[in-house]
Amino acid sequence: MSDDRPxxxxxxxxxxAVALCALLIRVAFAVASAExxxxxxxxxxxxxxxxxxxxxxxxxxxxxxxxxxxxxVLLAALTINGQVTxxxxxxxxxxxxxxxxxxxxxxxxxxxxxxxxxxxxxxxAIDPILLNQSTQVMTETLATxxxxxxxxxxxxxxxxxxxRLAIVAGIVxxxxxxxxxxxxxxxxxxxxxxxxxxxxxxxxxxxxxxxMPAIACILSAAIVISPWVLRxxxxxxxxxxxTTHGGYTVLLGNNPSFYRYLREAPRGTTWxxxxxxxxxxxxxxxxxPNELVWTLPHEVNTPPVQRSEFxxxxxxxxxxxxxxxxxxxMFVYSCIVRVDRLWQLVxxxxxxxxxxxxxxxxILIGCWYSLVFLLAIVALVHxxxxxxxxxxxxxxxxxxxxxxxxxxYWSNMRMRAPLMPFVCLLAAHGAARIANRxxxxxx
Numbered sequence: 001m002s003d004d005r006p007x008x009x010x011x012x013x014x015x016x017a018v019a020l021c022a023l024l025i026r027v028a029f030a031v032a033s034a035e036x037x038x039x040x041x042x043x044x045x046x047x048x049x050x051x052x053x054x055x056x057x058x059x060x061x062x063x064x065x066x067x068x069x070x071x072x073v074l075l076a077a078l079t080i081n082g083q084v085t086x087x088x089x090x091x092x093x094x095x096x097x098x099x100x101x102x103x104x105x106x107x108x109x110x111x112x113x114x115x116x117x118x119x120x121x122x123x124x125a126i127d128p129i130l131l132n133q134s135t136q137v138m139t140e141t142l143a144t145x146x147x148x149x150x151x152x153x154x155x156x157x158x159x160x161x162x163x164r165l166a167i168v169a170g171i172v173x174x175x176x177x178x179x180x181x182x183x184x185x186x187x188x189x190x191x192x193x194x195x196x197x198x199x200x201x202x203x204x205x206x207x208x209x210x211x212m213p214a215i216a217c218i219l220s221a222a223i224v225i226s227p228w229v230l231r232x233x234x235x236x237x238x239x240x241x242x243t244t245h246g247g248y249t250v251l252l253g254n255n256p257s258f259y260r261y262l263r264e265a266p267r268g269t270t271w272x273x274x275x276x277x278x279x280x281x282x283x284x285x286x287x288x289p290n291e292l293v294w295t296l297p298h299e300v301n302t303p304p305v306q307r308s309e310f311x312x313x314x315x316x317x318x319x320x321x322x323x324x325x326x327x328x329x330m331f332v333y334s335c336i337v338r339v340d341r342l343w344q345l346v347x348x349x350x351x352x353x354x355x356x357x358x359x360x361x362x363i364l365i366g367c368w369y370s371l372v373f374l375l376a377i378v379a380l381v382h383x384x385x386x387x388x389x390x391x392x393x394x395x396x397x398x399x400x401x402x403x404x405x406x407x408x409y410w411s412n413m414r415m416r417a418p419l420m421p422f423v424c425l426l427a428a429h430g431a432a433r434i435a436n437r438x439x440x441x442x443x
Contacts, residue, residue, distance in 0.1 A: 018102055019098055022102070029131050043059045044067065044072045044075060051073070057072070065236065075089070104424065111155070111392075113425070119431055120425045120427070128369075133417050139180055149172045166194070169190075197210075240310070248280070250410075263330070289315065343373075372423060375434075376426035
């Protein structure tokens with residue numbers, strides 16, 4: 001990206017040095033934030049322990065498809081006496097983080113950043129979002145590793161196109177989709193990119209040669225995802241590829257309470273979703289989304305409506321579609337807000353009585369991302385049309401995918417975690433251009 005010289009592989013000692021530095025940083029942060037590893041906000045630990053002890057994928061006695069399977073299955077495989085301890089999660093996340101930093105370093109060399117690959121790796125190693133999520137029992141750390149691995153696999157294929165490398169990329173895509181379904185559209189766009197980059201419209205043989213790797217990538221990804229689809233079919237009678245959490249995630253960002261918050265609340269304040277949670281409980285007494293009320297009657301004389309988990313998911317989608325149709329203008333505005341939240345620089349204030357340390361940390365994080373994004377913009381301005389050719393195109397497609405998906409689904413800063421290695425690579429390229437500008441300028 002920074003010059004036209006052929007890419008070279010970094011020395012092994014450099015790779016080891018980067019890995020050790022990343023290990024020290026991630027271990028230090030994990031130890032300092034060990035308390036947060038006790039929490040289980042999305043019930044991944046509970047699902048993993050239940051899977052190990054009772055062979056049921058779910059938080060209780062009933063199976064579920066509410067959460068994607070890869071992360072809890074990995075936790076279940078590492079349990080000690082049926083328990084997922086904070087040390088297990090912390091150690092696993094440290095390994096994921098170190099692997100992400102090393103892959104970013106290798107990508108930097110592969111993208112001809114030279115010594116600036118170290119800068120990209122350093123940015124990833126100390127990125128605030130990635131550090132924070134590495135101490136949460138959530139999927140961001142694994143999803144970031146898989147996104148970086150997919151970028152690396154696609155770059156290897158682009159350098160030396162072959163069916164074998166396309167299959168490897170498809171396997172990584174499949175694992176990423178089992179970690180977070182948001183990666184599925186990226187798989188489709190990347191397959192199209194494989195054809196577009198290698199196809200000569202005037203030669204039929206060229207078309208066939210470019211289509212085969214794309215098909216191999218999609219098929220290998222489908223094979224990896226197929227156990228989850230078959231499990232859902234045999235357990236629930238529905239060949240679900242994603243999860244049953246999507247409907248509620250759309251409803252979370254498209255409901256009267258959130259729309260009212262967008263109209264009335266001061267910018268920078270957080271939204272209290274308790275009203276939506278209370279309303280969601282009333283779904284058991286509504287046969288249609290048009291009948292749902294937002295206040296529970298003092299006496300409910302009608303019997304509750306029985307719905308399966310999959311029917312609940314569809315009901316949530318139906319509710320969201322109803323509220324979008326009722327207020328199309330607010331829906332458009334809410335999409336803009338969700339994109340803004342995905343890419344925002346400064347975390348929101350989470351409490352009215354904010355400590356000075358918390359305020360200072362938010363300001364520093366905002367300065368950090370302002371600098372990183374500015375350098376990334378410098379890189380894109382320099383690359384111009386080349387940004388739409390490989391290998392940068394794979395990262396751009398990743399950013400387009402997440403931005404488009406989270407324009408509709410619920411969004412916040414942590415959900416851009418899988419994009420940060422690519423953004424850091426761009427930032428390193430931008431820094432290289434600024435540093436080399438006096439040298440490049442002719443006398």
